[in-house]
Amino acid sequence: MDRRIEDYAFIGDMQTAALVHRDGSVDWLCLPTFDSPSVFSGLLGTDAHGMWRIAPVGQALPRSRRYRGDTVILETEWVTSTGTVRITEFMPPRPAEAPGVPQLIRIVRGVRGTVEMSSTMRLVFGYGQVIPRRTRFQRPFGLARGLAVAGPDAVWSDSSVETFDAPDGTTRADFTIREGETAEFALTWQHSHLPAPPAPDPHQALADADAYWTGWASRCTYTGQHTEAVIRALVTLKALTYASTGAVVAAPTTSLPEEVGGERNWDYRFGWLRDAAITLACFLRTGYREEAGAWREWLLRAVAGDPQQLQIMYSITGQRDLPEREIDLPGYADSRPVRVGNAAAGQLQIDVYGEVIDTLHLGHLTGLDFHDDAHQLQLELLRHLEKVWRDPDDGIWEVRGPRRHFVHSKVMAWVAVDRLVQLIESGDAAGPLEHLTDLRAEIHRDVCENGYDTERNTFTQSYGSSELDASLLLIPQTGFLPPTDKRVIGTIEAIQRELSTEDGFVLRYPTAGSSAGVDGLLGDEGAFLACSFWMVEALVMIGRLDEADRLFDKLLGLRNDLGLLAEEWDSHHQRQVGNFPQAFSLFALVLAALRLAAPPVAAGVPRDDALVLDTGYVR
Numbered sequence: 001m002d003r004r005i006e007d008y009a010f011i012g013d014m015q016t017a018a019l020v021h022r023d024g025s026v027d028w029l030c031l032p033t034f035d036s037p038s039v040f041s042g043l044l045g046t047d048a049h050g051m052w053r054i055a056p057v058g059q060a061l062p063r064s065r066r067y068r069g070d071t072v073i074l075e076t077e078w079v080t081s082t083g084t085v086r087i088t089e090f091m092p093p094r095p096a097e098a099p100g101v102p103q104l105i106r107i108v109r110g111v112r113g114t115v116e117m118s119s120t121m122r123l124v125f126g127y128g129q130v131i132p133r134r135t136r137f138q139r140p141f142g143l144a145r146g147l148a149v150a151g152p153d154a155v156w157s158d159s160s161v162e163t164f165d166a167p168d169g170t171t172r173a174d175f176t177i178r179e180g181e182t183a184e185f186a187l188t189w190q191h192s193h194l195p196a197p198p199a200p201d202p203h204q205a206l207a208d209a210d211a212y213w214t215g216w217a218s219r220c221t222y223t224g225q226h227t228e229a230v231i232r233a234l235v236t237l238k239a240l241t242y243a244s245t246g247a248v249v250a251a252p253t254t255s256l257p258e259e260v261g262g263e264r265n266w267d268y269r270f271g272w273l274r275d276a277a278i279t280l281a282c283f284l285r286t287g288y289r290e291e292a293g294a295w296r297e298w299l300l301r302a303v304a305g306d307p308q309q310l311q312i313m314y315s316i317t318g319q320r321d322l323p324e325r326e327i328d329l330p331g332y333a334d335s336r337p338v339r340v341g342n343a344a345a346g347q348l349q350i351d352v353y354g355e356v357i358d359t360l361h362l363g364h365l366t367g368l369d370f371h372d373d374a375h376q377l378q379l380e381l382l383r384h385l386e387k388v389w390r391d392p393d394d395g396i397w398e399v400r401g402p403r404r405h406f407v408h409s410k411v412m413a414w415v416a417v418d419r420l421v422q423l424i425e426s427g428d429a430a431g432p433l434e435h436l437t438d439l440r441a442e443i444h445r446d447v448c449e450n451g452y453d454t455e456r457n458t459f460t461q462s463y464g465s466s467e468l469d470a471s472l473l474l475i476p477q478t479g480f481l482p483p484t485d486k487r488v489i490g491t492i493e494a495i496q497r498e499l500s501t502e503d504g505f506v507l508r509y510p511t512a513g514s515s516a517g518v519d520g521l522l523g524d525e526g527a528f529l530a531c532s533f534w535m536v537e538a539l540v541m542i543g544r545l546d547e548a549d550r551l552f553d554k555l556l557g558l559r560n561d562l563g564l565l566a567e568e569w570d571s572h573h574q575r576q577v578g579n580f581p582q583a584f585s586l587f588a589l590v591l592a593a594l595r596l597a598a599p600p601v602a603a604g605v606p607r608d609d610a611l612v613l614d615t616g617y618v619r
């Protein structure tokens, strides 16, 4: 069965995450951390690769589902001919100050009548490959308890109803729920050499999780008209944070395809400097400073001593070695290969210097305490950037074709220098101001001379190319040129003409279908949702507010019923594609909502209070 990506709900604890299908099946869960091998991999294969379904007997789909308030606690209501039950499922949050082993808790509550229920769990460790050894215990805490062990990992399962290990490798429970009754299930990961974990207290854990997420969401400072969408995006971004180190994963999944049935399947369970820097910029602009401070510490540890060795991504703990390999799973809707690890880790992507320094600078502007190591890091990164900015690179889209002089990369090199110039000019830090001012002017000249097509009045994807690229929409946001500049307006209009899908969303760049295009890959892909949100921002900046509003509303309409977005939208099949939920799409949503909430007073004339939106243009 083709299970749509948007049919999944996301729950997480800030160290790992699970995807729960609408039909009650947990089809993805990596333990103990985001980047560990999965124990439920049905998402990328079949039930035989691991899943855990709790649902009324004989009932395919629930009536409704939602998150409880501003939390990542999922509540699903099932209505049958004999009664109604609510299933509440969540992972107790593990913030840095209160670490703990990962746990998945599911509570079934009878709302009306009587409902026959079943639970079927198949744990298969190592991405659906390793069958665990299973043991049962005599109700040590009045709960049914089972243990599944494979090598270093143990998963303990506790429930208030009787369970049994079936010969087919599943652990099952058949039980009846009457109005007012509850049944509790908990799955707990533990190192296999350690003793049994204490019995879970599901109801206390639920109350604590509710208080944690509600408290976190209540600190948001956004007050525009899209509060629900913004808070949901922020809460999801927070849940994509690996709390103990401050890293942020790009998404909790691997290999959800950018084209169903295609080869564009990548592992996103790592900390990209680009994605994390923009996520943190988003947090800083909505009142969340603590997360930015923690990420800055992770960044300092990950980058280590020599900026020449900067990688564009690291593991959530800061490791550098992320070897890419293909694993033996059928793939989501037969989309193969399924990849683990990511070869993009070894790429040169010059834009990351700009994104990192921009976010560090925004931290400074929004009151994050001055950190001398972070300032030194910026200076060192800049010294290295000065050596490499003229080189061709792999660009923001991590293309696997030949390196090029991507215009976006050069613009972001300009951003890196510009933000340091601003910092030094403000008197808050020292540095070679005159030299940096000259360098900034040199990069600007280089881009305008080599990356702009005078005949078509548009910037191009790379020097000497006639292709377009949606990353050029960021030019006015960065402050590289003002939105009133005819080259900016020309570029926005060219992208609208040439990179729009028939339903009005934006592609990253042209792909070549059956031959390898600029990205070196076969096949096509969906509209990249972040680019469509950038179009919203660009339209606001050039004063086309109604159009921006309309596009934003259409984009909100692509979210699933829980407010979640994958990386891309397949306009042809009208479905979400790519890893899910993806930070890139969600932070772009938040930034577009902020832009809509503080539009320019007149076209191209940003307001002073837009400072927190544009560190570049508004001086």
Ligand SMILES: OC[C@H]1O[C@H](O[C@H]2O[C@H](CO)[C@@H](O)[C@H](O)[C@H]2O)[C@H](O)[C@@H](O)[C@@H]1O
Pocket (backbone or CB within 6 Å): 250, 264, 266, 267, 268, 272, 274, 275, 342, 343, 344, 396, 397, 398, 399, 400, 519, 584
């Ligand atoms: O499209 C080819 C590339 O796709 C992935 O990169 C994308 O995701 C990254 C994480 O969100 C993002 O930072 C990047 O801008 C996107 O292009 C994949 O990770 C690459 O390996 C792949 O070449």
